[in-house]
Amino acid sequence: MLTKRIIPCLDIKDGRTVKGVNFLDLRDAGDPVELGKRYADEGADELVFLDITATHEKRKTLIELVNRIALNLNIPFTVGGGISSVEDVSALLNAGADKISINSAAVKHPELVSEIASRFGSQCVVVAVDAKNINVAWKVFLNGGRIETELLLEDWVKQLEKLGAGEILFTSMNHDGTKNGFACEELARISDMISIPVIASGGAGKPEHFVEAFTKGKADAALAASVFHFKEIEIKDLKNYLAQQQIPVRL
Amino acid sequence: MIAIIDYNAGNIQSVRFALNRLGIEPVLTNDIEQLQKAEKIIFPGVGEAGTAMKFLKEKNLDKLIPQLSQPLLGICLGLQLMCQHSEESNTDCLGVFPVKVKKFNPVLKVPHMGWNTIFNLKSPLFEGCSEDSYEYYVHSYFAEIGENTIAETDYINPFSAALKKNNFYAVQFHPEKSSSVGEQILKNFLAL
Numbered sequence: 001m002l003t004k005r006i007i008p009c010l011d012i013k014d015g016r017t018v019k020g021v022n023f024l025d026l027r028d029a030g031d032p033v034e035l036g037k038r039y040a041d042e043g044a045d046e047l048v049f050l051d052i053t054a055t056h057e058k059r060k061t062l063i064e065l066v067n068r069i070a071l072n073l074n075i076p077f078t079v080g081g082g083i084s085s086v087e088d089v090s091a092l093l094n095a096g097a098d099k100i101s102i103n104s105a106a107v108k109h110p111e112l113v114s115e116i117a118s119r120f121g122s123q124c125v126v127v128a129v130d131a132k133n134i135n136v137a138w139k140v141f142l143n144g145g146r147i148e149t150e151l152l153l154e155d156w157v158k159q160l161e162k163l164g165a166g167e168i169l170f171t172s173m174n175h176d177g178t179k180n181g182f183a184c185e186e187l188a189r190i191s192d193m194i195s196i197p198v199i200a201s202g203g204a205g206k207p208e209h210f211v212e213a214f215t216k217g218k219a220d221a222a223l224a225a226s227v228f229h230f231k232e233i234e235i236k237d238l239k240n241y242l243a244q245q246q247i248p249v250r251l
Numbered sequence: 252m253i254a255i256i257d258y259n260a261g262n263i264q265s266v267r268f269a270l271n272r273l274g275i276e277p278v279l280t281n282d283i284e285q286l287q288k289a290e291k292i293i294f295p296g297v298g299e300a301g302t303a304m305k306f307l308k309e310k311n312l313d314k315l316i317p318q319l320s321q322p323l324l325g326i327c328l329g330l331q332l333m334c335q336h337s338e339e340s341n342t343d344c345l346g347v348f349p350v351k352v353k354k355f356n357p358v359l360k361v362p363h364m365g366w367n368t369i370f371n372l373k374s375p376l377f378e379g380c381s382e383d384s385y386e387y388y389v390h391s392y393f394a395e396i397g398e399n400t401i402a403e404t405d406y407i408n409p410f411s412a413a414l415k416k417n418n419f420y421a422v423q424f425h426p427e428k429s430s431s432v433g434e435q436i437l438k439n440f441l442a443l
Contacts, residue, residue, distance in 0.1 A: 002359075002406055003366045003385070040430065045366055071268050076387060076428045096264045098428065121298050123362060123389040166362065195360050220360065250366040250385040 003248045004214045005045035005221035006235060007199060008228040010035060012051045012081070015065050017229070033068050039228065040075045042235040045250060047073070048101065048126075048169075048223060051081030052144070059088075063095045070096020078126050084109075089116050093124065101126040101169060104142040107149060107156075110163055117164025126199070127165040129156060131186075132173040138186060145173050154190060161194045168194065169223065171201040179205025179227070187217035199223050207233060207241045214247050253277040253441070254289035256316075256329075258306045262297045262427065266326065269427035269437060281310045291321055291441060294421075296328025300352070300392070301340030303332055317347050322443045325421030330414060331392055333421050339392050347419050348399045352392050355407050362391045363406040369424070374401040374415055376422075378439050384432045386412070386424035394423065 010032050011018045017030045036047050049069065051062050059082075066079055079092050080101030089100050106113050106127050117125050130141045131153040138153035157168050170190060172183035182200045191198045197220035200213040204224035213219045227233040242249045255266055257279040270277045270293075277293070278285065286292060294316065296303060307313045316323070316333075325333045332344050337352035344352070355361045368383040386404070393410035396403060402413035404423070413422045420440060426433035 001367065002363065002388075005365050070264065071271060074269065074272065074428065074430050074434060076425075094264060096268055098262075098265065123297065123364070167364070195357055196362075197360055197364055220365070 001248045003045070003250045004219070004242070005199075006043070006210070006239060006249070007046045007048055007221050007223040008039045008044050008235070009048040009050060009201070009223050009225040010229075011225065012049055012062070012065065013053045015061055018052070032065060033072050036069055036073055036077070039235060040073055043239050043250070044075065044235055046075060046221070047077040049077060049079050050101070051079070059091075063091055066092055066095040066097050080126070080128060084112075086112070086115050086119060089120060089124075093120060099124045099126050099166070101128045103128040103130065106160070107140065107142055107151065110159065113160060113163040113165055117166070122164045122166040122196075125164065125166045126169050127160050127167070128169040128171065129153060129160075130171045130173055133183075133186070141173060153186070154193060157190050157194055161196050165196060167197045167199060167220075169199040169201055172203060175203030176201070177226075178203055181205065181209040182213040182217055182219070182222065184212050184217035187213060187219050191218040191220070197221060204233075207238050210238060210242060211245045211247060214242070252289050254286055254292045255279050256286065256292060256294045256312065257281045258303065258310065258312065259298070262295050262327070262425065265425070265427045266293055266295045269434070273434065273438060273441070275441070281312060283311065283315055286312075286315060286319070289321060291443070292319065292323040294323055294325040294329035294333070296326060296330075296332060297389075298328055299339060300328065300331060300337040300342040300344065303328060304342050304344060307332070307345075313345060317345050320418055322418050322420065322440065324440045325419070326427070327390060327423060327425060330394060330411075330421035330423050333414070333419060334394050337392060348394070348397070348414050348416055348421070350394050350397050350399065350411065350414065352394050354392050359407050361407075362389055363393075364389045367404050367406055367424075369402045369404055369412045371403045372401070374413070374420075375443065376413065376415070376420055376436060376439050377402065379435050380432055386422075386426070386429045386433065388424045390423060
């Protein structure tokens with residue numbers, strides 16, 4: 001049986017791991033390769049490395065880091081942050097990334113999603129969507145949640161599927177950093193609407209939240225950062241708990 | 252010398268790195284002479300069947316591959332290209348395995364992406380791997396089950412997780428990304 005995936009996310013700044021709470025207030029902790037390996041050994045199904053200071057000058061550092069991760073890691077990983085062209089994608093995939101994640105660039109240039117998909121295959125295209133529930137409507141935000149757009153989440157994910165996205169990484173800004181659980185109702189709505197996998201993100205605080213994301217939220221995978229990062233939840237314990245709750249997981 | 256067939260497939264680096272972790276530095280090549288000399292060959296693949304076949308034909312690899320006599324391991328699209336025909340772009344493939352590649356009926360999410368179990372293991376390729384061990388998959392097309400099937404996986408329907416005929420081996424999952432179980436399978440292939 002296909003299992004539900006647990007995906008720790010590592011935010012990277014200048015080659016080191018950090019995690020923002022509500023996208024601000026960054027805290028430093030650890031080497032991405034060491035941490036990634038530890039997560040893989042503990043049973044993480046995939047990893048996401050998000051470069052949050054991806055400027056043009058820093059690109060080379062990131063490529064070197066991706067190369068080092070690829071050499072050391074034996075599970076799939078996604079790299080995101082500041083990707084705005086087919087060339088960026090090509091460089092990251094050549095360095096050994098399995099998938100790339102794009103966010104703002106997809107909103108600004110939706111054709112980029114199709115270009116990447118047709119050149120490298122949909123399987124490597126994760127589109128990250130940050131959205132906030134404002135007066136009942138879910139609006140898409142850009143630049144780490146700083147810029148509001150006119151796009152509605154549900155229209156956007158349907159369009160992304162047509163453009164050739166391979167997976168949707170949906171972060172609820174209302175839930176991110178709260179540790180009160182994922183946006184399960186909205187997750188289920190978008191999961192039913194599209195046939196590509198949906199990764200739940202934002203709000204993980206305890207193991208029960210992951211069960212809800214997979215049952216009520218119908219998510220295919222769940223991503224979290226700080227609960228893993230600060231060892232509030234151990235991946236091994238989480239997966240054992242999920243298995244007890246009849247959620248198919250890889251043990 | 253272990254060779255990886257270089258034909259613009261997406262996961263070549265991942266396969267190379269996986270071999271590096273096992274202490275092997277493979278040669279990436281699409282040179283016919285070099286491939287003929289290789290002790291073992293890995294035929295990776297992520298991408299689209301029609302485009303991949305076109306490239307193989309341009310390099311005359313479509314004639315070479317079915318005639319190779321050393322152990323060869325196809326991975327993912329590599330497996331599908333070693334079959335007879337793929338529904339992806341209605342492509343005639345290499346015909347190593349008399350098997351058809353079909354598109355998943357999308358009653359569940361397609362692509363089949365993530366970790367799933369392999370069972371009915373029937374080959375030294377799986378030495379040391381237990382029934383129902385997990386492998387990492389990403390694919391929208393599958394090879395049917397037939398007499399060459401040496402492992403199965405179930406998603407929407409049962410399909411060939413691995414195929415074998417003479418010196419030709421192929422797996423639909425990504426051993427290079429399947430943690431320690433995948434590493435064991437690569438080691439087993441290298442020890443054949």
